[in-house]
Amino acid sequence: MKNKLKIKVFGRNYTLVSEETQVYTDKLASALDNKLRQILKASPSLSITDAAVLASLEAYDELSKARSNIENIRSQIKGYVDDAARSKNDADNCRKRIFELERQVKSLEDELEKRTVVKRVPDDEVINAKDLISQEIDAALKSPVYPDRKTDL
Numbered sequence: 001m002k003n004k005l006k007i008k009v010f011g012r013n014y015t016l017v018s019e020e021t022q023v024y025t026d027k028l029a030s031a032l033d034n035k036l037r038q039i040l041k042a043s044p045s046l047s048i049t050d051a052a053v054l055a056s057l058e059a060y061d062e063l064s065k066a067r068s069n070i071e072n073i074r075s076q077i078k079g080y081v082d083d084a085a086r087s088k089n090d091a092d093n094c095r096k097r098i099f100e101l102e103r104q105v106k107s108l109e110d111e112l113e114k115r116t117v118v119k120r121v122p123d124d125e126v127i128n129a130k131d132l133i134s135q136e137i138d139a140a141l142k143s144p145v146y147p148d149r150k151t152d153l
Contacts, residue, residue, distance in 0.1 A: 009033050010048060 005016045007029035018025060032055065039051040046054070116128045 010036050 002017050002019055003022065005018055005020075005022050005025045007014050007016060007025055009029050009032050014029075016025065035055045035058070036048065036051045039054050040046060040048070043051075116130070
């Protein structure tokens, strides 16, 4: 909604139509009045018009630099958002890879169990392959085998 506002700058009254509040506009007018007084104090030979032109140039310089900074910040933020999207994608891929590796580990564990557990048929006793081989070696050591000897008679 447009507001009809009255301000005073360097002793002159102005009427403005703006969407801003009276308080905000009064702050701007006061800042401009102070700037004009600073310029004229530093260079008393300038006219009020010259001071207004210098104040306007300074304001446009600040505005231009602020816009440039905003563009730089937007560009940086876009870079951060792009990095975040890439990181999220990488994290998703890592989660998928972890899930696949966990599935493979489970499959290998199942396969290892199948290969290391031996079921003996006669007494249905379950032992692992290492124990079975150990038992076979012990049994072989207890009953030595002698090569055929030729005896001279």
